[in-house]
Amino acid sequence: MTTLQPAGARAPHGLPARILPGAGRVARQAARRLVLLAVLLAGVFAAIELFPGDAAGATSDRGVTSADLAARRTALGLDRPVAERFWDWMTGLPTGDLGTTARGRHVTDVLAGPFPNTLLLGTLALALSTAGALALGSWATLRPGGRTDRAIDALSTAAYALPEFVVSVALLLVLSQWTGWLPAVTLTGPDGRPESWTMIVLPLLSLAIPQIGWNTRIVRGALADQAALPHVQAAILDGLPRRRVLSHHMLPGALPAVAVGIATSAGMLLGGTVVVETLFNYPGIGAILAGAITDRDTPLVAGVVAAAGAAISLLLLIADLVRTTALGDERR
């Protein structure tokens, strides 16, 4: 019965018929993002497994016998085929089981402490770079070709080229070394969190400044494209206040491009946190990851890559959603 129901019959249940094709497209996009994530994880798993050396050797003490090594390999399950281990790991993912590290702890337990710290730092940096980019991009757009526009253009071009650790050292010298305003290293309290909020400021700024540069250029470009559109030109000729033209006529149209820019920023921020956490001794996944690399700890590295990939996929999906909604509005 239900399968024969015409599509229009579902509209009274609160789902407007207009967004139904959009919803289907989003479901398809979500499925596509999931498949891409699975392919990436398979690639990562294979890359670590195909090369010589393994976790049993890397985490054992020097001078153990080959029999001990073989026993350890069996205990870690490394004697089973790669495909089988990958399948076990993938089927465990939906239940929240990321597997066991080479040192015998659950990956979820190892990540549970530092991951919220990295998430806090990353989310704050993403929020700060979004707000900063929207403000600077809009400010420049209000005065196209003027001195402010050119200054913001030059500064954002310079900022996004800088590696995070270079920004970190510059900020460290100025805000900590010479003025003494902020602490140079993060001290971790007994609960595993940074001891005071002042310790988050320097890592946060180091991460956000290059991304503000990147996103400002995207916001500025998207707004410039919008400025050339007929309905914006008409609003300007009608003599509407320029702030209103910007907020009601240009920003909504620029949103899809800006959303994609922010989603790509997330990947760069996640990479940047590893570097910045190392420099400031911040208690995040950066240190865990560095240790996992030396130990050749496949489940732990794959767990971090899975978490990062899932976060980026989610943001890209939101960007897809924004674009679908915007295009739907345009069609109406």
Added chain:
Amino acid sequence: MTADAPTAAAPAPATRRTGRVLVRAAPALALVVLALAGPLLAPHPIDTPVTFPYAGPGDGAALGGDQLGRDVLSRLLTGGAPLIATALAIAVVVTAAATALGILAALRPRLGRWIERAADLTILLPSVLAIMLIALAWPAGGRLAVAAAATLLGVPYAVRIVAAAAAPIAAAGYVEAAAAGGERLWHLMVREVLPNLRSTLLALFGLRFVEGVYIVSVAAFLQLGPQPPEADWALMIRENAAGITLNPWAVGAPCLAIGLLAISVNLAAEALAPARPTPETPL
């Protein structure tokens, strides 16, 4: 007369643009030449102590000493060449591969769809994680492993840019005429499409160089590329970070060098990029 006016006026902006590009690219070129010639100018050997650890500037060491008392200025002059050479190699390989694959993708759409998927895939893997993975899989790789990771990650995205620029050219009448005339694929790629992609490729090369500097220096900072006795700007920052209070120059000078290199190369790449097509109406 009126018909002649636009054609007569046209060359002037073009030469002005070339002049502006040269002015904007000059700092980057000067810095690259200085870094490549640097080893010849170094006053001290890079691997023997000339001061006590973290000594301040003075006493024959203009920028002081590092954590082992080695001359910071000499190490600064020596440490740029390998970084720049690796970044240049990455930019050349990625641009060349992306040019070939991008034009091919524009002429053969089925291949184009696969390249789109590969680009979507690489977005999910932050470049720092990718370098760590390659270093994990290939511990003895050193600089080569970092360059391989940067190339592997950079190509799909770069191909997407070349393919987007080549698509309208591939659809142009003269290319279709050449294809209908039975010209080989190779001829279509090199003779018909490539010559029209010059400005896109120059800008792409510049941006890939910026990206190369970023990846190579971040990898060195994470101690994944060059190994300790070597002089390398990023490695100097990592090694001397502990002594930042004693001799700020040991960290600040290489930091300034990487910052200036990244910014000047990025400004040069910006100048090479095609200008925004339409001027904006003031609000």
